[in-house]
Amino acid sequence: MTPHPFDLTGRVALVTGGGRGLGFEMAKALAAAGARVILNGRTAATLEAAAAAIRGAGGQAEIAVFDASDAAGIDAAVDAVARRHGRLDVLIANVGQRNRKGMMDLSAAEVRGLVETDLVGPFLLARAAARKMILQARGRIVFVTSIAGPFIARGGDAAYPAAKAGLTGAMRAFAAELGPHGITVNAIAPGPFKTDSNSTRAMDPAEGARMAGRTMLKRWGEPAEIAGAAVFLASDAASFITAQSLVVDGGITASF
């Protein structure tokens, strides 16, 4: 029997923001597919609990505490992973923050702060990972963007779509540069998921129903429903897919 095309046995995967929310679900699924996952976040206790849950289910997981928007921290952490495991096969650059303010209400510092986390951080992470992947002549880089920015936008939320659209441009440019090295670069663009960062909106009767109604499936996504996209893009099943956004949004962007 040839290995299953989604099999990730022997692969080393770094997932930023992997301690909870969509990052944790993606890390859990990568581990279930056989990868050794390194969970990143800024809170050791959260990461330890997440890694223990993955190990408890039979997976291989460890933690890497660093700020995924800090250039020095990124380089040191990626170097440490490559030193410890001799390789880095998959990067899921998942960390992102949101500041729901309109263009007139955002201070310059707020715009810069969001762009640092949502665009500059993933840019630098991907570059650090690519330096290792080029040596292996293979690798998978996946940015977690959003439908907001690359595809759609609304008033009162200006900086986040700007950064996520920028990250989509970086994804395409990196894919072009890294393709000759056997490295694919793609994005997962989620719609509304019931994670901690969205719980207030999901629980609000009016906003929860409005957002559910925008999807073709008439509901919010459960965090675990992001996981298949990550395993797919990280695996050999997606070996000829690069510079693409995989939209996981229950159909919002295709409806009107």
Ligand SMILES: NC(=O)c1ccc[n+]([C@@H]2O[C@H](COP(=O)([O-])OP(=O)(O)OC[C@H]3O[C@@H](n4cnc5c(N)ncnc54)[C@H](OP(=O)(O)O)[C@@H]3O)[C@@H](O)[C@H]2O)c1
């Ligand atoms: N949830 C949705 O519906 C949705 C929709 C579209 C796009 N997205 C995107 O999907 C990604 C994940 O969203 P989520 O809702 O799962 O997020 P979340 O629940 O807020 O989880 C964020 C995780 O990232 C970590 N984190 C935050 N800032 C960090 C930093 N600077 N460095 C390292 N770790 C950091 C947090 O841990 P610590 O605070 O302990 O560091 C936490 O574990 C984001 O890029 C978001 O924009 C989400």
